[in-house]
Amino acid sequence: MARISLDPPRTLLTRLTSWYSKRAYGKVIDPLLALAHNRRVLMTDSRFEMSLARWNRLExxxxxxxxxxxxxxxxxxxxxxxxxxxxxxxxxxxxxxxxxxxxxxxxxxxxxxxxxxxxxxxxxxxxxxxxxxxxxxxxxxxxxxxxxxxxxxxxxxxxxxxxxxxLGLSSQGFKDTCDVPVRPAG
The missing domain is CATH 1.20.1290.10 (AhpD-like)
Structure with missing residues (x-):
């Protein structure tokens, strides 16, 4: 169980990052909701994660x-x-x-x-x-x-x-959406 509310204040930043999260991951990710309680932490983390996505020297x-x-x-x-x-x-x-x-x-x-x-x-x-x-x-x-x-x-x-x-964040069911069982032929 999360140790912080996953219902942060509804600000423009929270709405924008929630929209992006839904678009990118299919749902609003809990770490985003947790960090949204502190605008500066959320902004810094978001910029950092966008920068990390461009690293490409390691397979x-x-x-x-x-x-x-x-x-x-x-x-x-x-x-x-x-x-x-x-x-x-x-x-x-x-x-x-x-x-x-x-x-x-x-x-x-x-x-x-x-x-x-x-x-x-x-x-x-x-x-x-x-x-x-x-x-x-x-x-x-x-x-x-x-x-x-x-x-x-x-x-x-x-x-x-x-x-x-x-923060007590636990699985959000992402893994469950990955491995769709193969249907038998016929």
Whole structure:
């Protein structure tokens, strides 16, 4: 249950961001409603998220897995739900997304994907537990620009997940809209 009202004051900004959210995601997302209680926080977060959407040095599938590994480590059910939906829109296979919380035991990931998720978890730990060997391996395979983007995206997901978890935001049913069962032929 949310620890803040998801019925913020109806201002022009709230109406505009709600309209955009419905258009982009099919519904008004709860983090937007929570942040709308503070106009400056909402504006800053919105500008920041629009800027993040233009980052393009890291392959989207790796970015998605890093974000989900961080959200899973923090325990943000809202972020896992929305992240699953966003990742499916980028074409990440269901099997990879479903296994994120138990990636170490799964055989669906490449060695690079495993390193990315290990890095996300190590960055998310308090204090961070990133070691030089893992960082060197990732920097060598991704290149410096993508490695910096990976690092920044994990930090951003920590920010998102910690806010959402602390505010008590939970799943909004995004994942449920992703995997439509295939109908048998005939």
């Amino acid at each position: 989207p599938g790796l970015k998605n897995l890093a974000e989900l590994a961080s959200a899973a480590a923090i325990g943000c059910s809202w972020c896992m739900d929305f992240g699953y939906w966003a990742s499916r829109r980028h074409g990440t296979p269901h099997e990879k997304l479903q296994d994120v919380p138990r990636w170490r035991e799964s055989d669906v990931y490449t060695p690079l994907e495993r390193d990315v998720m290990e890095y996300a978890e190590a960055m998310t730990a308090t204090p961070p537990t990133v070691d030089d060997e893992l960082a060197d391996r990732l920097r060598g395979r991704l290149g410096e620009a993508a490695f910096v983007e990976l690092t920044a995206m994990v930090a951003v997901e920590n920010f998102r997940s910690r806010i959402n978890a602390a």
